[in-house]
Amino acid sequence: MGLTFASLIMTQQPAIFVGLMMRSYSFVTDVGLPDIWVMDPKVQFVDDIKPLQDTKLFRVRGVSGVDWAMPMYKGMIKARLADGTFQTCNVIGLDDATLIGGPPVMLEGRLEDLRRADSVIVDIDGARDKLARPSKDPAGKPVPLKVGDTLELNDRRAVVVGIAKTTRTFQSQPVVYTTYSRATLYAPRERKLLSFVLVKARPGQEVHALTRRIRETTGLAAYTQAEFEELTVNYFLKNTGIPINFGMSVTLGFIVGAAIAGQTFYNFTLENIRQFGVLKAMGAGNGTLLGMILLQATLVGMVGYGLGVGLTSLFGWSMRNTILAFKFPWQLLVFSGLGVTLICVFSALLSIRKVIKLEPAIVFKG
Structure with a gap:
């Protein structure tokens, strides 16, 4: 659930942000036919009209x-x-x-x-x-x-x-x-x-x-379509609080997801510490136990990532006919995938450290 929440936030919020930024220059994209836009040199974005x-x-x-x-x-x-x-x-x-x-x-x-x-x-x-x-x-x-x-x-x-x-x-x-x-x-x-x-x-x-x-x-100022779109996006990035607001949402989603997943995974290791001790006493090496933990983290990460991305896609589909801006490019899948991977690595490292330092004698302790 922690990874699902983190994956959802790290895809949904950036998708809305990308949708808003694309709307800022949507008029330029709709016109399409001209190669170059000529305007007053002081124009900062597409709606900043300074007549000629x-x-x-x-x-x-x-x-x-x-x-x-x-x-x-x-x-x-x-x-x-x-x-x-x-x-x-x-x-x-x-x-x-x-x-x-x-x-x-x-x-x-x-x-x-x-x-x-x-x-x-x-x-x-x-x-x-x-x-x-x-x-x-x-x-x-x-x-x-x-x-x-x-x-x-x-x-x-x-x-x-x-x-x-x-x-x-x-x-x-x-x-x-x-x-x-x-x-x-x-x-x-x-x-x-x-x-x-x-x-x-x-x-x-x-x-x-x-x-x-x-x-x-x-x-006069002259821009290609791509340059004019970039000029508009840069204006909104530099002069509005939109990037900060969405950036804080994504960061909080990552932190909360990492905290929940890390704590849950670590508690799972503590609850099963005797079983790990038995395996060590039977001759299982640190490499084998390490592989077990990484396999668990990988499976949980894949399930959580898939559920989060699926919920984001369902949200975007349900909002397709509303005023909400939503754009879900493939780059966001990579971005959220890297975020979930970092959370899984963090969670696994907490458990790996505990298991590697584990003494097999714990099995015989009361």
Whole structure:
């Protein structure tokens, strides 16, 4: 039970942590198509928007090796719902001509429908939850937003023309897609509104070389998709308490598991110390007794590790349709396996020390 608890904590908590970190850059992953993201040099992570002048787009397009460069708006805008309440939404403005950067999966409607007047596309999680219309029955469930419904974004009419499937973001705000020109009308008036420039490298062009060229030519920050994701993760690791909180949980799980397993295994040895003494008196060497203890520790470790990992997998499967962030890569299996191995070694060493110092004469003592 001690090893099962330790294995469970050392896989479940890191899996939630990994899920949270992946959500921090999920927007970048969903866009996918561009090779390079260009932005203000002071941007620290994907939601740290520092707008650019629209003329920067043409400077990027003029860099040698760029196949195409498209504008993107990203900002937080309040939506007024049917019952008069407000909900902050993550509004994404796509290039009017190409619609590059749109949602990865369309569940209802078409991406091309964004070219219709006042049209927007809403993600399915936001449509079902935070943007849902209140039920006519006070005790009833909210009615999910559907195609044809309307919203108000910054006092402007928005008609839902599609429902999309997107990866949940770190803040889990509803995601609303529209065209770039329409997004600039929804957004509060500012002198600069261009959030990102999405760049595709020409065929045969080395992406990292093009990234350096854009930085040198324009003075802007340019990152590949992987670099932008890493920048975002590093910001959350350095500037939030998330790693410390989850790290403490994993550490406590390891300590408690080691204490329980070590004490239980040692007590088992003490209870059977006479049997070990009999074996020694019959001629069994320290190597044989050592092998017995290690075999016991190995079997207990495998069972405890398997139960802990199995419970973690069951937990992740049961939470798959909830807001909880959970990602279980194979590296966590190795991490928890090493942790359980260390606990088993610690527990076995306590017993091994007792058995090696054991005198066979204990059998004849009262």
